[in-house]
Amino acid sequence: MTEEYYPRIVGLLCNWCTYAGADLAGTTRIKYPQNIRPIRIPCSGRVSPHFILTSLLSGADGVFIGGCHPADCHYNEGNYYARRRFSVLKSFLDFVGVEPERLTLEWVSASEGDRFAEVVTAFTEDVKALGRPNPYSRKELED
Amino acid sequence: MYSEIEETAKRWLEADKIDSFIGYSQRSDGSVKPVRITDPADVDNLYFGDGCVHNLMSFIKLNGDERIGIFLKGCDGRTMVQLVAEGELDRERFSVLGIVCPGLEEDGKPLPKCAFCRVNTPPDYDELIHPEGVEIKDEAIEDEELSSINELTRAERFKFFRHQFDKCIRCYACRDVCPLCYCRECVTEKSSPQWVEVSIKPSSNAYWNLIRAYHLAGRCVNCGECDRVCPVGIPLRVINRKLANIVENYFEYVPGMNPELTPAMLDFREDDECLDHGREGS
Numbered sequence: 001m002t003e004e005y006y007p008r009i010v011g012l013l014c015n016w017c018t019y020a021g022a023d024l025a026g027t028t029r030i031k032y033p034q035n036i037r038p039i040r041i042p043c044s045g046r047v048s049p050h051f052i053l054t055s056l057l058s059g060a061d062g063v064f065i066g067g068c069h070p071a072d073c074h075y076n077e078g079n080y081y082a083r084r085r086f087s088v089l090k091s092f093l094d095f096v097g098v099e100p101e102r103l104t105l106e107w108v109s110a111s112e113g114d115r116f117a118e119v120v121t122a123f124t125e126d127v128k129a130l131g132r133p134n135p136y137s138r139k140e141l142e143d
Numbered sequence: 144m145y146s147e148i149e150e151t152a153k154r155w156l157e158a159d160k161i162d163s164f165i166g167y168s169q170r171s172d173g174s175v176k177p178v179r180i181t182d183p184a185d186v187d188n189l190y191f192g193d194g195c196v197h198n199l200m201s202f203i204k205l206n207g208d209e210r211i212g213i214f215l216k217g218c219d220g221r222t223m224v225q226l227v228a229e230g231e232l233d234r235e236r237f238s239v240l241g242i243v244c245p246g247l248e249e250d251g252k253p254l255p256k257c258a259f260c261r262v263n264t265p266p267d268y269d270e271l272i273h274p275e276g277v278e279i280k281d282e283a284i285e286d287e288e289l290s291s292i293n294e295l296t297r298a299e300r301f302k303f304f305r306h307q308f309d310k311c312i313r314c315y316a317c318r319d320v321c322p323l324c325y326c327r328e329c330v331t332e333k334s335s336p337q338w339v340e341v342s343i344k345p346s347s348n349a350y351w352n353l354i355r356a357y358h359l360a361g362r363c364v365n366c367g368e369c370d371r372v373c374p375v376g377i378p379l380r381v382i383n384r385k386l387a388n389i390v391e392n393y394f395e396y397v398p399g400m401n402p403e404l405t406p407a408m409l410d411f412r413e414d415d416e417c418l419d420h421g422r423e424g425s
Contacts, residue, residue: 049357050330050338057346070413080411084394087417088360088408091389095293096353096382097301135301141345 007061007127011038011120012047016074017109018066024113032117033124036064043067044105045078049089052103056093059137062102062127064120069107079107097135101126147272148214149186151240156183161212161238165202167195177202189214193248198222198366200322205231213237216244217280218256220265221364221399222322227267228402229362229409231325234267241268245277256367256380259286266400288381289388304349310375311348317369317379318355323362330354356382361390361407364399393417 013019019040025032041047044067055063065086067079086105094100106119133140152164168178168188175194179202180186191214199213200222215223220241226232243264246257263280264271273279292300315331318324331339331351339354340347356379363383370380390396394417396407 049354053350053353054338057350077411080413080415083415084408084411084417087393087415088386088389089357091393092353092357092360092386094297095300095385095389096304097297099297135305136346136349138346141305141349 005128005131007035007124007130008059009036009062009064009124009127010051010055010060011036011064011066012041012044012051013038013066014044014068014074014079015040015042017068017072018044018106018116020110021066021108021112021116024110025116026113028113030113030117032120035062035124035127036120043073043075043078044082045073045075045080047082047086049085052089053136056098056102056134056136057138057141059133059139061130061134062104062123064123065103065105066108066116067105069109072109093136099130099134101130102134145191145242145272145274148189148191148240151270152180152186152189152212152214153183155212155238156180156186161210163209164189164212164214165199166214167191167197167199169194191242196247196254196367196371198320198322198368200226201320201368205325208236211237212240214240214242215265215268216242217260217263217265218244218364218366220268221262222366223399224266224402225323225362225364225399225406226325228399228404228406234402239265239268240270240272241265242272243274243277243279245274254367255288256365256370259284259288259365259384261365261397262400267402283391286381286384288378289384292378292381292385305345307377308349308352309345310377311343311352312375313343313348313351314374316372316374317377320368320372321359322366322368323359323364324355330358352377352379352382355379356386359383360386361394361396362398363387 013022022038044065047065052063067082073079090100090103104123108116155161164180166189167175169175169190177197177199198219200219203211227234247254261283339351365384367380373379390407394407
Protein backbone atom coordinates (compact mmCIF):
# COMPACT_ATOMS: atom_id res chain seq x y z
CA MET A 1 0.00 0.00 0.00
CA THR A 2 2.43 2.64 -1.12
CA GLU A 3 -0.13 4.20 -3.43
CA GLU A 4 -1.45 7.56 -2.43
CA TYR A 5 -4.95 7.46 -1.04
CA TYR A 6 -7.18 8.67 -3.84
CA PRO A 7 -10.61 9.46 -2.40
CA ARG A 8 -13.65 9.28 -4.61
CA ILE A 9 -16.15 11.99 -3.92
CA VAL A 10 -19.78 12.08 -5.01
CA GLY A 11 -20.89 15.60 -5.85
CA LEU A 12 -24.62 16.26 -5.71
CA LEU A 13 -24.89 19.64 -7.38
CA CYS A 14 -27.98 21.76 -7.68
CA ASN A 15 -28.96 22.43 -11.27
CA TRP A 16 -29.49 26.16 -10.83
CA CYS A 17 -26.44 27.28 -8.88
CA THR A 18 -23.66 24.88 -8.05
CA TYR A 19 -23.78 22.85 -11.26
CA ALA A 20 -23.62 26.09 -13.24
CA GLY A 21 -20.83 27.22 -10.92
CA ALA A 22 -18.93 24.02 -11.65
CA ASP A 23 -19.53 24.60 -15.33
CA LEU A 24 -18.11 28.09 -15.00
CA ALA A 25 -15.09 26.75 -13.17
CA GLY A 26 -14.57 24.45 -16.14
CA THR A 27 -15.07 27.00 -18.90
CA THR A 28 -12.78 29.50 -17.17
CA ARG A 29 -10.23 26.70 -16.79
CA ILE A 30 -9.87 26.93 -13.04
CA LYS A 31 -8.11 23.86 -11.69
CA TYR A 32 -9.66 21.69 -9.02
CA PRO A 33 -9.08 18.06 -7.99
CA GLN A 34 -10.66 15.44 -10.21
CA ASN A 35 -11.81 13.34 -7.28
CA ILE A 36 -15.31 14.73 -7.44
CA ARG A 37 -17.91 12.98 -9.63
CA PRO A 38 -20.62 15.55 -10.20
CA ILE A 39 -24.25 14.47 -10.40
CA ARG A 40 -26.77 17.08 -11.43
CA ILE A 41 -29.86 17.24 -9.26
CA PRO A 42 -32.81 19.64 -9.52
CA CYS A 43 -32.26 21.25 -6.11
CA SER A 44 -30.30 20.61 -2.94
CA GLY A 45 -33.72 19.98 -1.40
CA ARG A 46 -33.93 16.92 -3.65
CA VAL A 47 -31.11 15.27 -1.76
CA SER A 48 -32.60 12.34 0.06
CA PRO A 49 -30.68 10.66 2.88
CA HIS A 50 -30.73 7.63 0.58
CA PHE A 51 -28.42 9.41 -1.85
CA ILE A 52 -25.88 10.03 0.88
CA LEU A 53 -26.10 6.62 2.52
CA THR A 54 -26.05 4.80 -0.81
CA SER A 55 -23.01 6.79 -1.88
CA LEU A 56 -21.19 5.91 1.32
CA LEU A 57 -22.16 2.24 1.13
CA SER A 58 -21.16 2.03 -2.50
CA GLY A 59 -17.69 3.13 -1.57
CA ALA A 60 -17.65 6.91 -1.90
CA ASP A 61 -15.13 8.45 0.47
CA GLY A 62 -16.93 11.76 0.66
CA VAL A 63 -20.20 13.34 -0.35
CA PHE A 64 -20.27 16.95 -1.46
CA ILE A 65 -23.64 18.65 -1.76
CA GLY A 66 -23.86 21.98 -3.50
CA GLY A 67 -26.85 24.30 -3.39
CA CYS A 68 -27.84 27.90 -3.94
CA HIS A 69 -27.03 30.41 -1.25
CA PRO A 70 -29.80 30.84 1.34
CA ALA A 71 -32.54 33.14 0.00
CA ASP A 72 -31.39 32.36 -3.57
CA CYS A 73 -32.99 28.93 -4.05
CA HIS A 74 -34.68 28.57 -7.42
CA TYR A 75 -37.59 26.96 -5.58
CA ASN A 76 -37.39 29.53 -2.76
CA GLU A 77 -36.94 27.12 0.12
CA GLY A 78 -35.36 23.85 -1.02
CA ASN A 79 -31.95 24.69 0.37
CA TYR A 80 -33.40 25.51 3.79
CA TYR A 81 -34.89 22.04 4.04
CA ALA A 82 -31.66 20.58 2.73
CA ARG A 83 -29.74 22.39 5.46
CA ARG A 84 -31.90 20.92 8.22
CA ARG A 85 -31.88 17.38 6.86
CA PHE A 86 -28.21 17.40 6.09
CA SER A 87 -27.21 18.75 9.50
CA VAL A 88 -29.16 16.07 11.31
CA LEU A 89 -27.83 13.29 9.08
CA LYS A 90 -24.26 14.48 9.42
CA SER A 91 -24.43 14.60 13.21
CA PHE A 92 -26.07 11.20 13.28
CA LEU A 93 -23.46 9.64 10.99
CA ASP A 94 -20.78 11.11 13.23
CA PHE A 95 -22.45 9.27 16.13
CA VAL A 96 -22.32 5.91 14.34
CA GLY A 97 -18.73 6.39 13.24
CA VAL A 98 -18.52 8.32 9.97
CA GLU A 99 -15.97 11.14 10.16
CA PRO A 100 -17.79 14.48 9.68
CA GLU A 101 -15.05 15.52 7.25
CA ARG A 102 -16.59 13.17 4.70
CA LEU A 103 -19.78 15.15 4.30
CA THR A 104 -20.27 18.74 3.34
CA LEU A 105 -22.98 21.05 2.16
CA GLU A 106 -21.77 24.19 0.43
CA TRP A 107 -23.51 27.15 -1.10
CA VAL A 108 -22.05 28.01 -4.50
CA SER A 109 -23.85 30.31 -6.90
CA ALA A 110 -23.76 30.11 -10.71
CA SER A 111 -21.28 32.98 -10.87
CA GLU A 112 -18.86 31.54 -8.31
CA GLY A 113 -16.69 29.28 -10.43
CA ASP A 114 -13.67 30.24 -8.37
CA ARG A 115 -15.49 29.50 -5.13
CA PHE A 116 -16.54 26.10 -6.46
CA ALA A 117 -12.93 25.21 -7.15
CA GLU A 118 -11.94 26.51 -3.74
CA VAL A 119 -14.49 24.55 -1.68
CA VAL A 120 -14.00 21.37 -3.70
CA THR A 121 -10.24 21.60 -3.26
CA ALA A 122 -10.55 22.19 0.47
CA PHE A 123 -13.06 19.36 0.87
CA THR A 124 -10.93 16.94 -1.14
CA GLU A 125 -7.90 17.82 1.00
CA ASP A 126 -9.95 17.16 4.16
CA VAL A 127 -11.04 13.74 2.92
CA LYS A 128 -7.55 12.92 1.71
CA ALA A 129 -6.17 13.85 5.12
CA LEU A 130 -8.29 11.09 6.68
CA GLY A 131 -6.17 8.68 4.68
CA ARG A 132 -8.50 5.71 4.90
CA PRO A 133 -11.67 4.57 3.19
CA ASN A 134 -15.03 5.36 4.66
CA PRO A 135 -15.93 2.78 7.33
CA TYR A 136 -19.45 2.24 6.01
CA SER A 137 -18.47 1.23 2.51
CA ARG A 138 -19.79 -2.18 1.57
CA LYS A 139 -16.26 -3.41 1.10
CA GLU A 140 -15.12 -2.31 4.55
CA LEU A 141 -18.21 -3.71 6.27
CA GLU A 142 -18.06 -7.08 4.60
CA ASP A 143 -14.38 -7.82 4.63
CA MET B 144 -55.52 -0.97 41.48
CA TYR B 145 -56.75 1.88 39.35
CA SER B 146 -60.53 1.66 39.54
CA GLU B 147 -60.75 4.97 37.65
CA ILE B 148 -59.82 3.15 34.45
CA GLU B 149 -62.75 0.77 34.76
CA GLU B 150 -65.15 3.53 35.78
CA THR B 151 -64.18 5.84 32.95
CA ALA B 152 -64.24 3.12 30.29
CA LYS B 153 -67.65 2.00 31.50
CA ARG B 154 -69.01 5.54 31.63
CA TRP B 155 -67.78 6.34 28.12
CA LEU B 156 -69.05 3.09 26.63
CA GLU B 157 -72.47 3.39 28.31
CA ALA B 158 -72.86 7.00 27.26
CA ASP B 159 -72.05 5.92 23.67
CA LYS B 160 -69.23 8.43 23.64
CA ILE B 161 -66.93 5.76 22.19
CA ASP B 162 -67.32 2.55 20.20
CA SER B 163 -64.43 0.76 21.85
CA PHE B 164 -61.92 1.22 24.61
CA ILE B 165 -58.29 0.20 24.31
CA GLY B 166 -56.39 -0.57 27.49
CA TYR B 167 -54.33 -3.22 29.24
CA SER B 168 -55.46 -6.44 30.78
CA GLN B 169 -53.66 -8.98 32.91
CA ARG B 170 -53.51 -12.64 32.00
CA SER B 171 -53.86 -15.25 34.71
CA ASP B 172 -50.09 -15.76 34.77
CA GLY B 173 -49.57 -12.08 35.54
CA SER B 174 -48.35 -11.05 32.10
CA VAL B 175 -50.02 -8.13 30.42
CA LYS B 176 -51.75 -7.84 27.06
CA PRO B 177 -53.45 -4.96 25.31
CA VAL B 178 -57.23 -5.34 24.99
CA ARG B 179 -59.98 -3.71 23.00
CA ILE B 180 -63.28 -3.60 24.85
CA THR B 181 -66.64 -2.91 23.27
CA ASP B 182 -68.99 -4.23 25.97
CA PRO B 183 -69.27 -2.20 29.20
CA ALA B 184 -69.61 -5.50 31.08
CA ASP B 185 -65.99 -6.38 30.29
CA VAL B 186 -64.33 -3.35 31.84
CA ASP B 187 -63.33 -5.14 35.03
CA ASN B 188 -60.53 -6.76 33.02
CA LEU B 189 -58.75 -3.45 32.67
CA TYR B 190 -55.46 -3.12 34.46
CA PHE B 191 -52.50 -0.84 34.87
CA GLY B 192 -49.20 -1.67 36.50
CA ASP B 193 -45.81 -3.17 35.78
CA GLY B 194 -45.79 -4.95 32.45
CA CYS B 195 -47.99 -2.35 30.73
CA VAL B 196 -45.10 -1.49 28.46
CA HIS B 197 -46.93 -1.59 25.14
CA ASN B 198 -47.58 1.66 23.40
CA LEU B 199 -51.32 1.42 22.84
CA MET B 200 -51.09 3.85 19.95
CA SER B 201 -49.65 0.93 17.97
CA PHE B 202 -53.01 -0.79 18.18
CA ILE B 203 -55.23 1.81 16.54
CA LYS B 204 -56.16 2.35 12.95
CA LEU B 205 -55.14 5.74 11.69
CA ASN B 206 -58.10 5.93 9.34
CA GLY B 207 -61.72 4.97 9.77
CA ASP B 208 -64.46 6.51 11.80
CA GLU B 209 -64.50 4.29 14.87
CA ARG B 210 -64.64 6.44 17.99
CA ILE B 211 -61.95 5.12 20.28
CA GLY B 212 -61.41 5.55 23.98
CA ILE B 213 -57.81 4.92 24.86
CA PHE B 214 -55.69 4.70 27.97
CA LEU B 215 -52.37 6.48 27.54
CA LYS B 216 -49.17 6.83 29.53
CA GLY B 217 -46.96 9.86 28.99
CA CYS B 218 -44.93 8.39 26.13
CA ASP B 219 -48.03 6.98 24.43
CA GLY B 220 -49.77 10.34 24.81
CA ARG B 221 -46.88 12.02 23.06
CA THR B 222 -47.23 9.53 20.22
CA MET B 223 -50.81 10.64 19.72
CA VAL B 224 -49.86 14.31 19.76
CA GLN B 225 -47.12 13.68 17.21
CA LEU B 226 -49.52 11.81 14.91
CA VAL B 227 -51.95 14.73 15.15
CA ALA B 228 -49.13 17.21 14.47
CA GLU B 229 -48.21 15.24 11.35
CA GLY B 230 -51.81 15.33 10.18
CA GLU B 231 -52.23 11.56 10.34
CA LEU B 232 -54.86 11.39 13.02
CA ASP B 233 -58.20 13.00 13.69
CA ARG B 234 -58.09 13.89 17.37
CA GLU B 235 -61.89 14.22 17.45
CA ARG B 236 -62.26 10.46 17.10
CA PHE B 237 -60.39 9.83 20.32
CA SER B 238 -61.28 10.11 23.95
CA VAL B 239 -58.10 9.95 25.96
CA LEU B 240 -57.83 8.73 29.49
CA GLY B 241 -54.35 9.77 30.54
CA ILE B 242 -52.31 8.81 33.55
CA VAL B 243 -49.46 10.51 35.31
CA CYS B 244 -47.27 7.48 34.81
CA PRO B 245 -45.35 6.35 37.87
CA GLY B 246 -42.85 4.54 35.64
CA LEU B 247 -42.75 0.83 35.04
CA GLU B 248 -40.46 -1.74 36.55
CA GLU B 249 -39.16 -5.07 35.44
CA ASP B 250 -37.53 -7.47 37.87
CA GLY B 251 -37.54 -4.71 40.48
CA LYS B 252 -35.62 -2.27 38.28
CA PRO B 253 -37.14 0.64 36.35
CA LEU B 254 -37.22 0.07 32.60
CA PRO B 255 -34.53 2.14 30.84
CA LYS B 256 -37.14 4.16 29.01
CA CYS B 257 -38.80 4.96 32.34
CA ALA B 258 -35.55 5.66 34.18
CA PHE B 259 -34.72 8.36 31.61
CA CYS B 260 -38.33 9.39 30.98
CA ARG B 261 -38.83 13.01 30.16
CA VAL B 262 -42.60 13.41 30.07
CA ASN B 263 -44.71 11.05 32.14
CA THR B 264 -48.06 12.73 31.51
CA PRO B 265 -49.87 12.83 28.16
CA PRO B 266 -49.69 16.41 26.84
CA ASP B 267 -53.26 16.11 25.57
CA TYR B 268 -56.01 14.20 27.38
CA ASP B 269 -59.73 14.32 28.13
CA GLU B 270 -59.50 12.90 31.62
CA LEU B 271 -56.46 12.33 33.76
CA ILE B 272 -55.66 9.91 36.54
CA HIS B 273 -53.16 11.35 38.94
CA PRO B 274 -52.02 8.65 41.38
CA GLU B 275 -51.05 9.95 44.76
CA GLY B 276 -47.38 10.70 45.24
CA VAL B 277 -46.51 10.63 41.54
CA GLU B 278 -44.98 13.85 40.30
CA ILE B 279 -45.53 15.29 36.84
CA LYS B 280 -42.20 15.19 35.02
CA ASP B 281 -41.35 17.57 32.24
CA GLU B 282 -37.62 18.02 32.36
CA ALA B 283 -35.03 16.42 30.15
CA ILE B 284 -33.01 13.82 32.00
CA GLU B 285 -29.64 12.74 30.77
CA ASP B 286 -29.84 9.29 29.26
CA GLU B 287 -26.98 7.40 30.84
CA GLU B 288 -27.11 4.60 28.28
CA LEU B 289 -26.62 7.21 25.57
CA SER B 290 -23.94 9.13 27.45
CA SER B 291 -21.85 6.01 27.82
CA ILE B 292 -21.84 5.62 24.02
CA ASN B 293 -21.26 9.34 23.46
CA GLU B 294 -18.13 9.15 25.55
CA LEU B 295 -16.50 6.57 23.27
CA THR B 296 -14.18 7.68 20.49
CA ARG B 297 -15.57 7.69 16.98
CA ALA B 298 -13.66 4.53 16.08
CA GLU B 299 -15.04 2.77 19.15
CA ARG B 300 -18.55 3.91 18.31
CA PHE B 301 -18.14 2.54 14.81
CA LYS B 302 -16.98 -0.77 16.18
CA PHE B 303 -19.88 -0.84 18.60
CA PHE B 304 -22.54 -0.05 16.02
CA ARG B 305 -21.03 -2.29 13.40
CA HIS B 306 -21.38 -5.15 15.83
CA GLN B 307 -24.93 -4.11 16.71
CA PHE B 308 -26.05 -3.80 13.09
CA ASP B 309 -24.39 -7.10 12.21
CA LYS B 310 -26.77 -8.83 14.59
CA CYS B 311 -29.86 -7.58 12.78
CA ILE B 312 -31.98 -10.33 11.21
CA ARG B 313 -34.17 -7.80 9.40
CA CYS B 314 -37.41 -9.08 10.85
CA TYR B 315 -38.67 -5.49 10.73
CA ALA B 316 -40.35 -5.92 14.09
CA CYS B 317 -39.01 -2.47 15.04
CA ARG B 318 -40.79 -0.98 12.06
CA ASP B 319 -44.00 -2.92 12.53
CA VAL B 320 -44.39 -2.07 16.18
CA CYS B 321 -43.54 1.61 15.81
CA PRO B 322 -46.70 3.71 15.96
CA LEU B 323 -44.94 6.45 13.99
CA CYS B 324 -43.77 4.16 11.16
CA TYR B 325 -46.97 4.50 9.21
CA CYS B 326 -45.80 4.74 5.58
CA ARG B 327 -48.15 2.58 3.53
CA GLU B 328 -45.21 1.49 1.42
CA CYS B 329 -42.00 1.22 3.38
CA VAL B 330 -38.75 2.01 1.63
CA THR B 331 -37.71 -1.59 2.24
CA GLU B 332 -40.53 -2.75 0.00
CA LYS B 333 -39.70 -0.49 -2.90
CA SER B 334 -37.82 -2.06 -5.74
CA SER B 335 -37.43 0.82 -8.14
CA PRO B 336 -35.04 2.07 -7.01
CA GLN B 337 -34.20 -0.52 -4.42
CA TRP B 338 -32.48 1.51 -1.73
CA VAL B 339 -32.32 -1.28 0.83
CA GLU B 340 -31.06 -4.63 -0.37
CA VAL B 341 -33.25 -7.52 0.67
CA SER B 342 -30.43 -9.90 1.53
CA ILE B 343 -29.18 -9.97 5.10
CA LYS B 344 -25.60 -8.86 5.22
CA PRO B 345 -23.63 -6.26 7.15
CA SER B 346 -24.00 -3.50 4.58
CA SER B 347 -27.71 -3.75 4.03
CA ASN B 348 -28.31 -4.24 7.75
CA ALA B 349 -26.40 -1.06 8.47
CA TYR B 350 -28.32 0.74 5.77
CA TRP B 351 -31.66 -0.36 7.14
CA ASN B 352 -30.78 0.59 10.71
CA LEU B 353 -29.47 3.99 9.71
CA ILE B 354 -32.41 4.88 7.53
CA ARG B 355 -34.93 3.61 10.06
CA ALA B 356 -33.44 5.81 12.74
CA TYR B 357 -33.17 8.82 10.46
CA HIS B 358 -36.80 8.54 9.42
CA LEU B 359 -37.70 8.96 13.06
CA ALA B 360 -35.53 12.03 13.62
CA GLY B 361 -37.57 14.71 15.32
CA ARG B 362 -40.54 12.33 15.50
CA CYS B 363 -39.63 9.55 17.90
CA VAL B 364 -41.07 10.07 21.37
CA ASN B 365 -38.86 7.40 22.93
CA CYS B 366 -41.62 4.97 23.86
CA GLY B 367 -39.03 2.21 23.53
CA GLU B 368 -41.24 -0.26 21.71
CA CYS B 369 -38.65 -0.96 18.99
CA ASP B 370 -36.11 -1.72 21.65
CA ARG B 371 -38.50 -4.05 23.45
CA VAL B 372 -39.42 -6.11 20.39
CA CYS B 373 -35.94 -6.36 18.88
CA PRO B 374 -35.14 -10.08 19.06
CA VAL B 375 -31.38 -9.53 18.88
CA GLY B 376 -31.13 -6.63 21.31
CA ILE B 377 -29.95 -3.75 19.14
CA PRO B 378 -30.14 -0.62 21.34
CA LEU B 379 -32.68 1.08 19.08
CA ARG B 380 -34.09 3.29 21.79
CA VAL B 381 -30.67 4.80 22.46
CA ILE B 382 -30.11 5.45 18.75
CA ASN B 383 -33.48 7.17 18.52
CA ARG B 384 -32.76 9.15 21.63
CA LYS B 385 -29.52 10.39 20.07
CA LEU B 386 -31.42 11.66 17.05
CA ALA B 387 -33.99 13.30 19.29
CA ASN B 388 -31.15 15.10 21.09
CA ILE B 389 -29.59 16.23 17.81
CA VAL B 390 -32.89 17.66 16.60
CA GLU B 391 -33.58 19.32 19.91
CA ASN B 392 -30.13 20.90 20.07
CA TYR B 393 -30.41 22.28 16.57
CA PHE B 394 -34.04 23.29 16.36
CA GLU B 395 -35.32 23.34 19.94
CA TYR B 396 -38.04 20.97 18.89
CA VAL B 397 -39.36 18.23 21.13
CA PRO B 398 -41.77 15.91 19.31
CA GLY B 399 -45.15 14.99 20.66
CA MET B 400 -45.66 18.01 22.88
CA ASN B 401 -47.74 20.41 20.84
CA PRO B 402 -50.09 19.31 18.04
CA GLU B 403 -50.09 22.82 16.59
CA LEU B 404 -46.34 22.89 16.00
CA THR B 405 -44.93 21.89 12.59
CA PRO B 406 -42.55 18.94 13.07
CA ALA B 407 -38.91 20.01 12.88
CA MET B 408 -38.00 18.11 9.72
CA LEU B 409 -40.99 19.51 7.82
CA ASP B 410 -40.07 23.03 8.75
CA PHE B 411 -37.20 25.50 8.52
CA ARG B 412 -36.13 28.94 9.64
CA GLU B 413 -34.22 31.24 7.37
CA ASP B 414 -31.71 31.82 10.14
CA ASP B 415 -31.24 28.17 11.12
CA GLU B 416 -27.76 27.92 12.54
CA CYS B 417 -27.58 24.16 12.54
CA LEU B 418 -24.96 23.75 9.90
CA ASP B 419 -21.32 23.65 10.80
CA HIS B 420 -20.12 23.64 7.18
CA GLY B 421 -18.94 27.24 7.60
CA ARG B 422 -15.90 26.98 5.36
CA GLU B 423 -15.38 30.60 4.47
CA GLY B 424 -15.21 31.11 0.76
CA SER B 425 -14.15 34.09 -1.26
